[in-house]
Amino acid sequence: MTLASSFVTTPDLDDQAQLYTDLNDPEIAGIIAHINEEHIDELLGFLRAFSPLSAAELEHTEVQLTAIYAEGICLQAKSLATRPIDSKDSHRQPQSFFIGFAAPLTQVDELQEQYILLRQRADKKLGKKTIKLTRQVFVVERSYKVSENMLRLELSMDSQGHRHDSSSPDTVPTNEAGYAYLFDLAHNAMTASSSQPSKNTAPPARAQVYYTLRKAWRSADGVQAWVDVFLHGDTSGGNWAMALQVGDTVVTKREFPEKVAHLHTGQTLLIVDETSMPTAARLLELWDNPTPPLIICVTQDAADQKYFDDITLSIDAKDSSKNSARHHIDRHFTVLPMIMDPASVGQNVAPQIDRQLADYLAKQPLQIDKVWGALEAKTAKALRPLLQKRLGLERSDVVVKVYWRHD
Template sequence: MTNQLLATTENANNQNSQNSQYTSLNDPEIVNVVAHINEEHLDELLGFLSVFTSLSTAELDRVDAQITDIYAEGIAIQTRPKSPENQPTGAQDNSLHDQIFFINFATPISQLDDLQAQYILLKQRADKKLGKKTIKLTKQVFDVQNSYRVSKNMLRLELSISSLDDAQSSDINGATISTSVPINEAGYAYLFDLEHNLTTNALMTDSIDGNEADDNAVNDSEKNNVCPTRPHCYYTLRKAWHTDDGIRAWVDVFLHGDTSGGNWAAALKTGETVVTKREFPEKVEHLRDGQAVLIVDETSMPTAARLLELWNNPKPPLIICVTQDADDQSYFDTVKMRSSIDNKIDCDIQSNSNDHFTVLPIVTNQANSGSDLATLIDSTLGDYLTDNPLQIDKAWGALEANTAKALRPLLRERLTLSRTDVVVKVYWRHD
C-alpha cells in the first residue's frame, strides 16, 4: 500500500510504517488511553477514517479499525480486513490489506493531557462532515428550582433557564454560553461543573478557604462540596420542556453514598445556579426500528425513561433494569411510553404494537459493577427469551466499565448482532 491517501487539508495520510516522522509523547499512560479508545470509541475511529481518508463506506464496512499509537502530531489508526464470517453478506473483497493511517491534530500536543481537546476537535470536524450531532464545548447556566426524590436513591433536580437568555453569548473567559436545551432528545448528557458550586458556596459562607475550613462550620455534605474530589460529572437531561418564561429541565442523580456528584446534587438549594461545560448526544439512532432491548442500571435509567417517552419505533422495547436496591425499581412506574398512535403517524407504519414496555428487574443488593453482572444480565435475558420467543434486533445499554466490556461480546453472541446494533456505553467506573 503505497498511495498517499489524502492531502494534508484532509487531515490524514498513509503512514507506511514511517513512525519516525512523528514525535513520541513518551508517556506510559498512552497504552491505557489507546486501549480505552479502541474499546469505547470504535465508531469515532471509523468516522475519522471515513472523513479524513479516501476509504469508502463499503471498504469501511469490511475492515476492523484500531488506534495503534498517539503522537504529538496526531493518531495512527490501523485497519485490517474483517474475518470472512464478519464480512457483510455479498461483499467480495480481495483488495483490502492491513493499512495504517495517520490522522493529524489541528494543533500538535506536547503532553497526553492535551489529547482530549484535540480529539474533540477531530470528532467535531468528522461529525460535522458526516451530518451527525456532536459533542459541544458550550457553557450553560441553569437555576435550581427544586429537588426531590423520585425513588429511594434517585434525586431529581428541577432546573430552569430563562428565555430572556435565549441567545448565545460569551463569558469573561471567552467560552460560548448557550441556552439551547434539546427538548426531543433522549440521553443528552451535560458535564456539570461541580467546582462552580464550590466557588459560589464558598462565597456564600464568607470566603471559607477550602483547605482551612473549620470542620465544625459545615456539615459533612457541604464539606465535601467545598472539596469535591472530582471537578465535574456527567448527568443526563432526563427531560426538558418549554414554559412561559423559558425552559424547565429534570436531571436525575443516583445517590450512592458519600461521593462528589451525589454530595453536590444533595447540597443544591433552590435559587442556586449550576453550570454545565460540555454536552453530547447519546448514540441511540439505531433504536428507530426493530425489536430493541435496553439494559440499564441506576445511572442510565434516566436515558431509558426519556427514550420511552420519545419512543419512535412501533415495537415497544424490553428493558433490563439492574438496581442495587429493590426500591429503585419503581423509577419506571410513572414513565409513559410514547403512544403507538403517534408512532404510526410519524413512521407511517402499520403495526399491532401497544404502549406497554416490559421491565425485567434485576436486584443485586450490591453496587452494579464487574463482569459477573454481565453474566447475570446475559443469563436473565437468555431465560426471558426462552420463555418469550422474541427476535432482538437492537441493543442499547449504559453500565459500569467492566460490566459493559464483558457484556458487549455476550450480547453479540447471544443475539447474533453486529457491533453497530449493540451499543453498550460506559457511564461510570468502579474504583
C-alpha cells in the same frame, strides 16, 4: 491543507516514529488503552470521514488506535470479512492510517481539546450530531426523590439566558434522549466558599461529572429541565447534588448527544442500571418505533425499580380501516428487573444479564434486532460480545456504553 481532514496510509507502523513527533509521556499508553476500550465507534467514525475505506468495508473492519503523536493519531484497520467485499479487497492486509490534528500538540494536556475538535470535524462531515464545548448556566428550582436513591433536580434558564451569563435556552434540546451535560462541581464549591469565607469548604474529589438531561421543555419563562442523580454512597456527584439549594446556579461545560438512532426500527432491547435509567425513560417518552422495547433494568435496591412506573409509551400506528390515517395508542413495555447484591458493585455482572436474557427468550421467543445499553465499564465491555453471539447481531446493532467506572 488542514491536517485534520487529511490522512496518510503507511504499511509499516515502525515508519511512523520517523515521520511524526513522539510525545514521550507515560500517560499516553493509558489513554490509548482507554480509547481502544471505550471509543471504538469514534475511531470508526474517523475512518469513515477521513479514509478511503467504504462503508461496506468498515462494517467488517476492526480498528485500533496504535499511537498518538504531537501531529495526530495513527489507526490500524484490519478486515474481518471471511470473503472479499469486492474484488479490491482480496488478500487485504492491515492498513495504517495517520489522521492529523488541527494543530500539533505541545503537551499532553492539549490532547483532549484536539481529539474533540477531530471528532467534531468527523461528525460534521458524516452529518452527525456531535459534542459541544458550550458553557451553560441553570438555576436550581427545587430537588426531591423520585425513587429510593434517585434525586431529581429541577432546573431553569430564563428566556434571555441566565442574567450573569451568555447561556442560550434555544440550544437546550427538548426532544433528545440521553443528552448529557458535563457539570462543573468545582463551581459550586467555589460559590459556597466565597459566600461563607469562615467555612472551610473542601473541593470535590472530582471537579466535573456527566449527568443525563432527563427531560427539558420550553415555557413562557424560558426552559425547564430535570436532571436525575443516582445517590450511591459518598460520591462527588451525589454530594454535590444533595448540597444544592434553591436559587443556586449550576454550570455545564460540555454537551454530548447519545447514539440511539438505530433504535427506530425492529425489536429493541434496552439494558440499563441506575445511571442510565434517565436515558431510557426519555427514550420511552419519545419512542419512535411501532414495536415496544424489552428492558432489562439492573438495580442494587428493588425500590428503585419503580422509576419506570409512571412512564407511558405512546406509539403512532396505522388505522387498519383507513390506510392513510394514523392514531396514537398507548402500549405496554416489558421490564425485566434484576436486583444485584450491593457487594457486586463494580464487578462484571455481564454473565448474569446474559442469563436473564436467555431465560426470558426461552419462554418468550423474540427476535432482537437492536440493542442499546449503558452500564459500568467492566460489565459493558464484557456484555457486548455476549450479546452479539447470543443475538447474532452486527457490532453496529449492539450499542452498549460505559456510563460509569468503579474506582
